[in-house]
Amino acid sequence: MPTYLSALVDLAAEEYPHVSSDHLARLVGANPATVRRDLAALDISGTRGLGYDVKYLLHEISVALGLSQDWGVVIVGAGNLGRALANHEGLTQRGFPVRAILDIDPALVGQSVGELSVEHVDDLGAIVADRGVSVGVIATPAQEAQRVADLLESVGIRSILNFTSTALVLDEQVQVRRVDLATELQILSFYQTRTSAARAGTGLPLEGSDGS
Amino acid sequence: MPTYLSALVDLAAEEYPHVSSDHLARLVGANPATVRRDLAALDISGTRGLGYDVKYLLHEISVALGLSQDWGVVIVGAGNLGRALANHEGLTQRGFPVRAILDIDPALVGQSVGELSVEHVDDLGAIVADRGVSVGVIATPAQEAQRVADLLESVGIRSILNFTSTALVLDEQVQVRRVDLATELQILSFYQTRTSAARAGTGLPLEGSDGS
């Protein structure tokens, strides 16, 4: 669904007044029927014979994606990764301003990271309450991840982006996305191993079940 | 598929000689039939009445995941993110040693990043050939991503991990995984927006098509 957004931004920039499901489908590499069904699921309707109003579509999808509001972000873990994420300009640009970066290590507290300075994780509750934070990013060592997640949950965070390899166990109300570098690389090497093996004529199957 | 691995490592550590598809399924949160089908797809067979040999399974899955060899990594882009990735210990640990970090900016070339120092992107071909690099990581600004990807493809890289928001167009032989922070956050906010809307009783549908 987020895929539609950039295509629509382009269309709006080119001042297309309307777009057909067929056109949109080609832009995002999907099937026209799927596009219509997706939009219908968001209660967005078009005009028969004409298509969808681009500006209206853009607005409605932004709302559906929650982009009509800012989502304050707190980053827990001020190591290399945490600091890199805090400096990532793309985030604020796309409606996810980083409001704080925390660590448990007193030696790091007070260090400056871009425009922020590292704060202590003990202040999480107050920070979340005061600064309109609604997303937590976990950039700690894997062993700390569950503890941090519990802490985030306890202060009311309902959206977590987890950069560790730990599979978190949380209330189902809490949405978690995991971004694990090594797993991504393993998936790449898995595909590559399979296709090379297939080319080399060994018995490894090309058609497997999933690839996940 | 990569999911099985850590469960198996644990089992091996506890010296379980055999594991049933049922047991393994519970560990990875899947269905026993799916586990059996997955393993069969990798030409791994078990013993009726007994289950699968844990050590054998671990070995075969490692091979299938390509983990029996190291996959040298080159990082293109020595900004905050590139440097953080280069310092990520987890990578070498899991069989993905970072062999080089490159940038196009002469001011960055020569700077040290952990044990490496930044090299110029013009040397990519030689570096890939000499150091057994098989995975490229793109950590440049989004506008440069396609150019870098073309370059990586041209020097024979077949596995790319793309940290920009650009959708890359490459030969289908080249496996690409995208890790886009803002998109991940958008997905979180999308879910959160939907569920809050549903709780608030507005018309936003809880049952949609995909959520991607």
Next chain:
DNA sequence: TAGATTGTTAATCGATTAACAATC
């Protein structure tokens, strides 16, 4: 009215899983 395109039903496809004969 003729052409275009939606909204939606029904068909298709693929993936998941239940079930069970084979067999250790």
Next chain:
DNA sequence: TAGATTGTTAATCGATTAACAATC
């Protein structure tokens, strides 16, 4: 032999897509 568990077929489920009547 009795119990357990695989390997695989057939049933189920869900998601995708073709097709077309409704209608702008």
